[in-house]
């Protein structure tokens with residue numbers, strides 16, 4: 001099966017059904033294992049992009065979040081949300097049919113913060129400069145988050161776990177390495 005053609009077909013069918021012109025096909029060894037069009041218009045779920053829906057289908061079907069050995073076909077170059085999801089599931093390859101510039105004139109969105117022009121620029125700004133208002137509130141929640149992350153790191157390294165109680169101190173535990181964590 002020509003998977004690029006299948007992706008285009010899915011997108012066109014979706015438009016016929018009142019949906020948006022995007023689609024995603026996930027394949028292994030040339031066979032389709034999951035596929036979806038964009039379902040935002042049908043579901044009113046802003047995260048129902050074709051990539052996200054197809055990735056969820058495949059994860060549930062195969063019980064894994066690791067897509068090594070898979071290729072993912074998308075109609076248009078992925079948006080930042082989908083690009084993030086693609087990095088998380090780590091397929092061997094992502095094939096896209098149209099570039100961002102090619103579909104920009106068809107891209108319509110009435111959302112307050114998200115415009116095609118700022119797709120990627122916005123995300124790379126320091127959080128204080130983004131259009132989406134964000135606040136950093138460190139205090140107690142930060143301490144608990146650090147503790148949870150430190151426990152995960154110890155489990156990964158097979159070392160002794162930090163006691164599972166709120167407020168447990170990280171001090172005096174030289175086996176925990178936190179320099180990779182950034183909180184700014």
Ligand SMILES: [Zn+2]
Pocket residue numbers: 049050051078079080081082083
């Ligand atoms: Zn997307």
